[in-house]
Amino acid sequence: MPKSKKPDIQDIVVVGGGLSGRIAALKLAQLGFSVSLVAPVSGHSDGRTTALWQKSISLLEDIGVWDELVEDSARLKKMRMIDDTDRLFRAPEVVFDSSELGLEEFGFNILNSKLNKKLQEKCDAEAGLTCVTDSAGSVTYSDDFVEVCPGSDKPVRARLAVAADGRQSLLRQAADIEVKSWSYPQVAVVLNVEHRLPHADISTEFHTQTGPFTLVPLPGRMCSIVCVETEEGANHLLSMPPAELARELERRAHSIVGTFEIVSDVQHFPLSGLNARSLIGQRLALIGETAHVFPPIGAQGLNLSLRDIDDLASTLQSARIRGSDIGGVAVLQSYEDRRRSDIASRTNAVDALNRSLLTSFLPAQIVRSAGMYMAGRIGPLRRLLMREGMAPRLGLRLP
Incomplete structure (x- = not known):
């Protein structure tokens, strides 16, 4: 189907060609907004994987990409946590089973390259979406519109800009939105392996003194591995022959x-x-790693980003029904109000768990071990943690 002619001023310009940017552009275009996506063509060599929870799968179903990806993904039916710290106070093994919530699986794990390729194909074919295959060179904000200038194309004007251009975001910096950033004395070593025994759809996270060591199922007898180490330890692993x-x-x-x-x-x-001090600016909304970054623990990163997109889309759709300016202060403030607690709770939880593995402070070790013990022994608490891990404040209706 041929795409309609782009108006002089679009409703929305999305900047950024990662997973969050393309999903946001598709979702908003399919809601009937006129949308431009300013993003270079994605490379498909990324060997990393993403674990997607049920709410994220629902969003991918809504935009029409999941049915073509499910065969390339692996079910995650159980999540196993093992204390492998060799410290004085060690927690017992904890297994979270999706069947306790009446679900067939918590979600699926898929290669980023597979997901990105399908999203790019879908963006190119979407009638309400204009794709500008270039990076943004500059951006100007004004009372009535945002102007994004790609490096080798004509400027794109829109009533609202959605920044999905990553942790070094041009749009965020141009809007003078400050960030709080921090680092950890750790490096994640990431790779995929084939293995002799079946994984039985179980994701296993070993808690070690340098950070998590995680095996996440892929189709067949394969897993993705994230091994969090010290810089010295990571360099040692990287120096080894395969x-x-x-x-x-x-x-x-x-x-x-x-x-x-x-x-x-x-x-x-x-x-x-990284946390942005504000999720909004003048005719600007931040999503994904433009707004928040934290370690790859508990499969929270992209799932949090997709909840950004869900809440932004819902806010903008409601504003349009009311006849409100989608780039106006009140509408954008509503989006920020909806996202703040979710982002803060996820960031704090992941940070606390990661630091609890690194600390030699005995009371912190006791608290972490006691928390895992109670999760393993107290059914209602375990089920609450499972629900909250998938969707904040019981946002996902589960039995």
């Missing part, structure tokens, strides 16, 4: 899925965190 590294990772996994063979590039990322 066969030696596979044996070392199998040792750390206690051979729960048998022998390993590395089947992807080995990537590494220093761990850091």
